[in-house]
Amino acid sequence: MSENPDYTESLVGVFGHPVAENPTCVMQQAAFDHLGLRWRYLTIEVLPGNLEAAMQGLRAMGMQGINLTIPYKVEVLRYLDDISPDARIMGAVNTVRREGDRLIGENTDGKGFIRSLREDANYAIDGRQIIVMGAGGAARAMTVELALAGAARILICNRSPARGEELVRLLNAETPAEAFFIPADEPLTIPKGTDVVINATSIGLYPDVTGIPPVNMASITDAHLVCDVIPNPPNTRFLQEAAARGARTLDGLGMLVYQGAIAFELWTGYPAPVDVMKAALEREFGV
Template sequence: MTITGKTTVTGIIGAPVAHSLSPVMHNAAFGALGLDWVYVPFPVPPARLEAAVAGLAAAGVAGFNVTIPHKVAIMPFLDAIDPDAELIGAVNTVLVREGRLTGYNTDGLGLVAALAGKLTFDPRGKSVLVLGAGGAARSAVVSLARAGAVRVHVANRTTDAAVTLVDLVAGRLEGTAFAAGSLDALADPAFIGSFDLVVNTTSVGMSGDSFSGLDPALLKSGACIYDMVYAPPVTPLLAQCGAHGIPCANGLGMLVAQGEAAFRIWTGVAPPEGCMERALAAFLPEPCKP
């Protein structure tokens, strides 16, 4: 890659941001298409967020991704916000055009695409259990409802947070029945056996921990599990699924798919099929199968 004065710049802001895999994906796609674009990380402390956003726009970047802890905090500093991102209450992608900043959220789109690509799962007409009630859960709930799920139940350690999330979306997403509750229900065979899909949106599994009471063997025949965690590649939850022959996947597919959606927003074209995923596969240690 040769960077010149004509190179178009994109990137990602966060704190920290050095661990991000997004530069690997996007630079591979730019190279594959022969685009004179580059993607770089911008470490931005919370206290400097407003100044950084204004500076990126002034510097002429074409767009950038947003990661923790800025996904919510950035919203007041944008000129426009996509309706779904507004409903989710978080932005992970910003398009800059003629100094005007528009925020999007591609996380949910990435989830739905990953479900189709990795598990051949279509949410239409299905019942889904979402574990967690944070920002990732909000994007999952909105996108699953948009994709046609007829029932979405949010289970969280703090029930109030689950109720707040459901109250936020229930009146704005018709055609989906929403419910909220605590994680205690995971131990009920009748409850867990009523879902077609379980999605973990929390950090549980990153440190080798697991959900107390959740036994994937209690899922109905044909049900599957999607774990947004991708490091480690096999969480205890996915290991349990593998032991019982339950279809499952980690969050790497979602990471790739949300990146592909952001790429299309900035460039107007799709990255070559499989390019970003191959770049990650070459960069990361050999992943293990559940």
């Protein structure tokens, strides 16, 4: 036995319900192990009504932070000491980090997408017109970050008009971008002047792999960058059909990896081993 053994580990993880199929532990643990860090990522089922107690437990156990997934990204705001400006605009937190005794809320989903745009697609956002299918949590996080990063115009097309119009109001009120709502009454024809088309709905997620968002694919051209949030399978039918029309494409696996990489960096202070994290997820998804 060594002279002064220390068997403790720094703890992070995810609170959610249901959470059993959340694959984040695979990429975070691979990153900790790769760098030889004594950190552990725990996947924790928190039943409805128990989030406050779980957050107290996190404080009591000195955990370094936590990810939040469905249905806790909004409720967690009440149990935090501070919230980053972008997460405050979104009204949602997916990552909590510790600063001494204080718990700070962040949202890395949209930032992960922006980093994937820059690093995987080498794409500059400044001045672009972007159309987003969907107005749920992913769309909200992505559009707020795109608007704060310099996108000029954001068009939101969503099945439920109320949710879409609410996101448009939020973007116009809280960010420098211009935002408009497009009703989803018929398949969306991509308007002139559009640079980027994003599927931010859950259509195409495993096991519904043949699903495709309601877009008039004939209006997609080689002038567009077409992106999908769906990480599993990454090469969705939407991206396959867009590529067949000559568009550049960007899959949702990059966004998933980078949102995790940003959380890793917020927690540990070390640059994330992005390639290791991506390879771990690809193995998990059988890509």
